[in-house]
Amino acid sequence: MDVEGSSYTDEDVTKAFRDGERCYLCGGTSWLAGPEAGLSRNIECEGCGVDLNVSPLSVERIGWNLSGRFNDDGTLKQKIHAI
Numbered sequence: 001m002d003v004e005g006s007s008y009t010d011e012d013v014t015k016a017f018r019d020g021e022r023c024y025l026c027g028g029t030s031w032l033a034g035p036e037a038g039l040s041r042n043i044e045c046e047g048c049g050v051d052l053n054v055s056p057l058s059v060e061r062i063g064w065n066l067s068g069r070f071n072d073d074g075t076l077k078q079k080i081h082a083i
Contacts, residue, residue, distance in 0.1 A: 010060065017052065017059045025050050 008024055016024035021031070028047030035042050040055035042062065051062045 008061075013052070013061055014059045017054065023047060023050055 013024045016022045020029065022029055023045040026045065026048040028045050030046040031043040032046055033041065033043060034051075039057075040053055042051060042053050044051050053060045053062050
């Protein structure tokens with residue numbers, strides 16, 4: 001697994017999301033809604049914390065440095081949300 005997420009192309013990200021709204025990294029389908037403006041909205045994968053900007057025209061990674069989100073064996077650390 002590419003811990004930094006750099007081996008994933010924009011096409012990989014878009015294809016995964018357009019195919020069942022899946023996260024390109026962990027395959028999760030549960031998203032937390034973030035800020036929105038115009039036709040786009042920021043969302044965060046509830047499983048691994050990947051941030052995306054989604055619009056009818058595109059799906060883009062934002063803040064996609066994933067270091068610190070994985071255990072030494074490459075498995076995802078449990079994501080903890082602040083309350």
